[in-house]
Amino acid sequence: MGYYLLKRVLLFIPTLLGITLITFVLMQALPGDPVQGMAGERATAETIARIRSELGQDRPLPLQYLGYVKLLATGELGRSYYTNRKISDDLLQKFPNTLRLALAAMLFASIFGIGLGTLAAVKRGTNWDRVIAFVTVGGISIPVFWLGLALMLVFSLYFRVLPPSGMGNGRLEYLILPAVTLGTFSLSYIARVTRSSMLESLSQPYIAAARAKGLSETRVVLKHALKNSLIPIVTLIGLDLGSYLNGAVLTETIFGWDGLGRYALDGILKRDYPVIMGVVLFGAFVFVTMNLLVDLSYHLLDPRVRIKSET
Incomplete structure (x- = not known):
């Protein structure tokens, strides 16, 4: 375990250097x-x-x-061409806003995605399964900008129950629409992955053994089937969260959210190379870190992974 962790950490530096080189070369090709x-x-x-x-x-x-x-x-990450501010200071200012949005979106996606996927697996072949399949296909297919504008139109302009944009000094109601917009795509994928993984687990002999012991169906589904289905679900959640932490450009732009996504877009539009390089490097560090945490979580979720890695 310790050797594996050390090896992954040592790969950080060449990985990040490679990303800086690729980004630097691509920036020279920008018009x-x-x-x-x-x-x-x-x-x-x-x-x-x-x-x-x-x-x-x-x-x-x-x-x-x-x-x-x-x-x-x-x-150091340099200074902005336009504001002369340190890139590191800007990132530290913007990242907490992106972190709030990312965690809220992933919480929404995880709770409803795992719940709907589990329900679809338990109700396989029924109307519940078909409705959930229809909803998740729609969630995957719908463009983020269209969904954001539609939610804003319905809940902000028509019903007037939620604010249309801004951050509202951290008030919860300003977080709901951007989080739902950002998390819908992940929710749909999590639901489909959960259903597939749950169906595989429910067909295993240990599930039949648990039912033969007289355990309730709820306990069989939640404690035995769902618990053994978590690895692909956690992998998807970790990767999506890592991408969210890099900044959701469309969502942050639509809802006026002052995060990394808008900061990166502003840098691209102005050809502010230090900003672009800083955001990409910071995002790569976050994404690589999330991948490492996901890999380490396997050891906690499935003892067989831990035993295999140590033998």
């Missing part, structure tokens, strides 16, 4: 010139050259990348 955008259309060639020199954009690309790696080695 537009960030220096020209900062200087304005009427800027003289001398002004553009001076700004380019101040930002280090006049150096060869390999030297620019090596300079960024050296900056990372000092624990």
Whole structure:
């Protein structure tokens, strides 16, 4: 266990460096010139050259990348071209907002997704199963921006029970619509994965043995079938949560949520390279960390995984 953890942690550095290199190369292929955008259309060639020199954009690309790696080695992510604020300070300011939204969306998706998937498995072949299948296919197919606008139209403009946008100084009612919008896709997938995994578990001999012992159907389903179906469900939840923590661009933009998604989009639109690099690197760190936590959770959910890894 300790060796496995050490090996995964040591892979962090080359993984993150590889991601920075790929991101740096892709940014050079983006159309537009960030220096020209900062200087304005009427800027003289001398002004553009001076700004380019101040930002280090006049150096060869390999030297620019090596300079960024050296900056990372000092624990810094650079400064925004436009605001001159530290990227690390902006990330620390935006991330708690994204974290609140991500946790709320995943809580909504996990509770209803596992519940609907379990119900569909227990009621296999019935109208319940067919209705849940229809709902989950719709949840997977519907575009996020359309769902967000539809929820805003119904609950904010028609019924007027929830605010349409903003963060409301952390009030719960401002979190409901963005969380439902962001979590619906995951809810649908979690429900389908739960149903599939539960059907496999319910067909195992230990389920028949549990029923033969006279255990109630509720206990058989929840304690024996669901417990042994959790690994693929936890994997999906962990991966989706990792992607949410990187910022949900569409959801945060629609609902005016001041998180990493809007911050990243603003950086892309302005060609603010340090912002883009910082968000991507931070997101990669979060995603890799979530993958590690998901892998470690297998040892807690299934003792056979722990025994296999230690032998």
